[in-house]
Amino acid sequence: MKEKVIVCRCEDVTEDEVIEAIQSGATTLEELKRVLRVGMGSCQGRTCGPILVSLLARELNKNPKEIKQWNKRPPLKPVHMKIFIEE
Numbered sequence: 001m002k003e004k005v006i007v008c009r010c011e012d013v014t015e016d017e018v019i020e021a022i023q024s025g026a027t028t029l030e031e032l033k034r035v036l037r038v039g040m041g042s043c044q045g046r047t048c049g050p051i052l053v054s055l056l057a058r059e060l061n062k063n064p065k066e067i068k069q070w071n072k073r074p075p076l077k078p079v080h081m082k083i084f085i086e087e
């Protein structure tokens with residue numbers, strides 16, 4: 001029996017599921033996110049992002065630098081809500 005390799009631990013997504021999505025036409029991190037919810041967990045893709053880039057590059061026969069990073073959406077990092085409140 002083949003061992004299950006988790007690549008996105010926040011969303012419990014396996015390497016096989018990612019490869020299947022790529023073989024079905026996904027070519028970017030954003031497409032993988034829409035199909036599998038990778039990158040939508042509590043770490044917001046900080047953990048799985050580099051792994052997914054490697055898998056995309058390998059499966060699409062590209063250099064990892066050619067794989068576009070996640071779309072950036074503010075806030076870029078966690079902030080305290082008090083910075084939004086006027087004093």
Ligand code: FES
Binds near residue numbers: 040041042044045048
């Ligand atoms: S490991 Fe994928 S979102 Fe956290």
